[in-house]
Amino acid sequence: MLNNEILKNIIRFILLVLTQVLLLNHINFLGYVNPYIYILFIIVFPFTGNKSLLIFLSFMLGLTIDFFLDSGGIHAAACVFIAYIRPQVLKYSFGISYEYNTIKISNTDFMKQLIYVGSMVFFNHIVLFSLETFNTDHLLLLLKSTVFSSIFSTIIILSAITIFSEKPK
């Protein structure tokens, strides 16, 4: 059971990275909007899993994306950030009891999912685009990219969760 979980996460890691760099980075909807779906790995990482491990894995995930996109360390920074604040986000999205119940994200009601995924995506994107722009001259561009990409990413991640969730038998 445990091995199964590890294997599943490894495969998910690789698949998400490949989907991101080969497919989703070339969408450029309206010229600058790209969905970042790879953070799905951090979002669906087992809620009761080891937090230090998640922070470290997020760093590796972000760094892998950075290698492909020539972007220094911006994805790594954004991923580490959301991995660190994930317990807090989980707490206000699913209530204090999330740690003791083995809830699956796909089984919770849609509003809670939306709040959780939406805030994770937003925090990721705001760090990501601030570091990418790294300049106060392009503040409007920063806000535009953050808002539109967040909406786009949230929709795609929520759809992915719905499509790939295991139906309770």
Place this chain on the structure above:
Amino acid sequence: MQQIIFFLIRNKNFLLFIVLFSISIFLTIQSHSYHKNNFINSSNSVTGGIYTIKSSITNYFNLRKENEVLIDENTRIRIQLESYKSKVVDQNIDTNSILSKYYFVSAKVINNSFSKTKNKLTIDKGERDSIQLDLGVITSKGIVGIIDNVSNKYATIQSILNTNSQINAKLKNAKHFGSLVWNTQDPNVIQLIDIPRLAPVKIGDTIVTGGKSTIFPEGILIGAVVDFELTEDKNSQNLNIQLFNDMTNLQHVYIIDNLDSQEIINLEKGL
């Protein structure tokens, strides 16, 4: 001592976060400084390999357009060649024997970005094809950027669509120079700044490279003027330039190696 260890264990997540976050920020800042040899870049063999597989599939979609571009260029070069021939008295001149200051290498773009503020491209030629740092990259229609990272088989290019780029350029009909920068608004429009007020600028004028650096030869096409305005201090004017190149659709590029560049650089250092 025990206190310290307890403290470390209690806050291990926070400390791990701080350490990894600092590393990321450090890598980001390092990548912003004008090409130091960055550790994080897509010219290594794993990412380069994956991008090559991808481009070998997607390249088929653009073959028709790419052919047209090549035919266009061939026609243009043929016309130039004929005009050179007619100037030379000896009709049987062998064009291979004319020594050129510049050496060209062709390469295929395997990854291209244009929607960020600091865009880069990856190509499938590297050190073993004698690609070095700081070489200029062009297509048949105009300039693309400057090489900023090289591995054995791949190299990355700092695109002109990058807020760190600054390339010397001039008006084709006048001798006035300026710097080419990008304001991140539109991937096909860039800005030429610091053109003197006196320079006669008209909409539609052609902009070419200035030849003041060792990177690009003089007179490589860049784009045409869309509009222009005086700066606030009224001393210079800023021009918006529509690129001849479609930066969103690049496939084959040429890398220019100036064979005299080392000599020029050494001379300037010696001063």
